[in-house]
Amino acid sequence: MNHSKFKILKSKFLFAFLLFSFFLCSAQSPKYIFYFIGDGFGIGALTYCENVAKKNGETLCFSQFPVTGLITTHSSNKLVTCSSAAVTALASGEKTNNGMLNISPDSKQVFTPISSTFHKKGYRVGIATTVSIDHATPAGFYAHSTSRTSYYDIATQLATSGFEFFAGAGFLKPTEKKMGSIFTLLRDSSYVVSTSILKCSGSTSLKNILIQPEGKDVKQLPYSIKKDKTDFTLAQITQLGIEKLTLQNDPFFFMIEGGLIDWASHDNMAKELYGEVKEFSEAIEVALKFYEQYPKETLIIVTADHETGGTLIYNDGIHFTTKNHTGNIVPIFAIGVGAEKFSGLYENTEVMKKLLQDFLLTE
Numbered sequence: 001m002n003h004s005k006f007k008i009l010k011s012k013f014l015f016a017f018l019l020f021s022f023f024l025c026s027a028q029s030p031k032y033i034f035y036f037i038g039d040g041f042g043i044g045a046l047t048y049c050e051n052v053a054k055k056n057g058e059t060l061c062f063s064q065f066p067v068t069g070l071i072t073t074h075s076s077n078k079l080v081t082c083s084s085a086a087v088t089a090l091a092s093g094e095k096t097n098n099g100m101l102n103i104s105p106d107s108k109q110v111f112t113p114i115s116s117t118f119h120k121k122g123y124r125v126g127i128a129t130t131v132s133i134d135h136a137t138p139a140g141f142y143a144h145s146t147s148r149t150s151y152y153d154i155a156t157q158l159a160t161s162g163f164e165f166f167a168g169a170g171f172l173k174p175t176e177k178k179m180g181s182i183f184t185l186l187r188d189s190s191y192v193v194s195t196s197i198l199k200c201s202g203s204t205s206l207k208n209i210l211i212q213p214e215g216k217d218v219k220q221l222p223y224s225i226k227k228d229k230t231d232f233t234l235a236q237i238t239q240l241g242i243e244k245l246t247l248q249n250d251p252f253f254f255m256i257e258g259g260l261i262d263w264a265s266h267d268n269m270a271k272e273l274y275g276e277v278k279e280f281s282e283a284i285e286v287a288l289k290f291y292e293q294y295p296k297e298t299l300i301i302v303t304a305d306h307e308t309g310g311t312l313i314y315n316d317g318i319h320f321t322t323k324n325h326t327g328n329i330v331p332i333f334a335i336g337v338g339a340e341k342f343s344g345l346y347e348n349t350e351v352m353k354k355l356l357q358d359f360l361l362t363e
């Protein structure tokens with residue numbers, strides 16, 4: 001090979017190498033991930049809430065996100081999913097039967113939620129909700145069970161998860177016959193359980209749980225429109241979670257559920273529904289402020305697990321057509337690092353795979 005040919009080959013190689021490095025660098029993976037799930041929050045409720053917000057001179061912050069998409073919701077055995085099959089798809093990227101949580105329909109395979117994958121990668125993990133911490137959607141990020149109602153078993157898996165932050169109304173079944181109290185198990189696993197934002201904020205433990213004080217409902221935070229000053233808001237919980245997850249300069253994965261959007265829809269209560277969506281939006285605003293500080297490192301996803309209430313807009317108002325879930329597709333919104341991947345219409349199992357995509361590329 002003569003000298004000039006070698007030079008050309010060398011420069012071609014250099015060019016290819018530069019191009020390759022460029023693609024590696026451009027497939028950036030987010031350091032801070034917010035995964036918001038509005039339980040039961042479908043297109044009908046979104047339309048209704050957009051209308052109410054406009055009338056009130058308010059805005060739902062996520063509807064301004066640059067990327068919008070749609071996802072399917074059916075489970076492996078039903079066109080109309082329940083929350084545990086839906087969260088299995090959203091958290092683990094796998095379909096299962098209604099009633100099951102992170103276990104294959106034949107009960108032979110246990111699925112790993114994305115939260116555990118990130119935790120192993122050194123991310124700190126937070127799980128927050130407006131309902132009980134052992135309810136299907138939050139549970140889908142730290143537990144598996146052939147039955148979503150095995151609340152005690154689910155709570156024991158929380159104790160061994162090692163995740164850094166949990167928040168919600170409380171625990172549905174803190175004790176089981178002949179078994180220890182879940183609070184003892186949590187303490188033995190170095191979790192500090194607090195019943196006020198201030199106390200939780202002041203806790204020096206690296207593993208924290210916030211629940212409502214004794215006497216309040218373990219099933220749910222009060223509906224947004226019925227809250228008093230002593231009640232937690234999802235925005236306060238989100239702020240507290242960020243504080244706890246960023247104690248050290250580690251990356252984090254934070255799942256935040258608006259669980260009462262579903263309950264208000266089951267009961268066909270339009271005012272409560274708007275209140276919960278507004279509360280959900282205010283929590284997302286907290287994440288947006290964080291995003292504005294770290295725009296090159298943050299990704300915010302907002303989606304739903306399924307639609308509830310069969311909400312339709314006609315005769316100039318909202319109408320619920322069922323007290324149950326429907327099989328409708330639901331919206332997804334994204335902003336930040338890698339957000340563009342979330343546009344289009346696709347299966348709910350793809351969300352988690354899209355989230356992991358860049359990590360697989362750069363590994």
Ligand SMILES: [Zn+2]
Pocket residue numbers: 040083262263266308325
């Ligand atoms: Zn429901």
